[in-house]
Amino acid sequence: MSRPVLAAVFLALASGSPALAADGAQLFNMQCRMCHTGGPMGPSLVGVAGGPIAAKTFAYSPGLKAKGGTWTDANLDAYLKQPAAFSPGTKMLINVPSAEVRAALIEYLKTLK
Numbered sequence: 001m002s003r004p005v006l007a008a009v010f011l012a013l014a015s016g017s018p019a020l021a022a023d024g025a026q027l028f029n030m031q032c033r034m035c036h037t038g039g040p041m042g043p044s045l046v047g048v049a050g051g052p053i054a055a056k057t058f059a060y061s062p063g064l065k066a067k068g069g070t071w072t073d074a075n076l077d078a079y080l081k082q083p084a085a086f087s088p089g090t091k092m093l094i095n096v097p098s099a100e101v102r103a104a105l106i107e108y109l110k111t112l113k
């Protein structure tokens with residue numbers, strides 16, 4: 001790929017182009033993966049979709065730890081939309097305003113097994 005083509009791809013991603021917004025893997029790599037390696041920055045997300053909330057080896061915030069329940073699609077959607085509303089005091093501070101992007105990310109999370 002030539003340099004101008006690469007630059008165009010990055011620009012399209014940065015501007016949230018709808019054509020690319022549906023690619024959950026790409027979105028995850030750009031917005032989530034840097035924290036969610038299972039290291040001190042964030043818990044591993046392998047098996048998180050459909051699994052128990054705050055159950056990995058990680059120093060979770062007390063609120064998320066006490067939340068209980070399962071990461072259903074609806075819970076994931078609510079958390080990604082506004083983490084601090086779903087779980088006050090959460091350590092995850094980024095939110096994903098676009099419903100389309102959240103849906104793509106949730107579909108991608110289901111592939112992490």
Ligand code: HEC
Nearest residue numbers: 031032035041042043053054055056060061064090091092
């Ligand atoms: C700046 C770091 C950071 C980024 C970027 C980030 N997260 Fe998180 N995430 C965290 C932390 C820290 C927690 C634990 C929150 C807590 O303990 O309250 C978390 C928790 C979660 C959980 C719950 C995990 C569990 O074990 O119950 C999910 C799901 C999640 N993040 C998804 C995402 C997705 C999807 C993205 C990309 C849009 C993302 N995160 C981006 C830091 C991050």
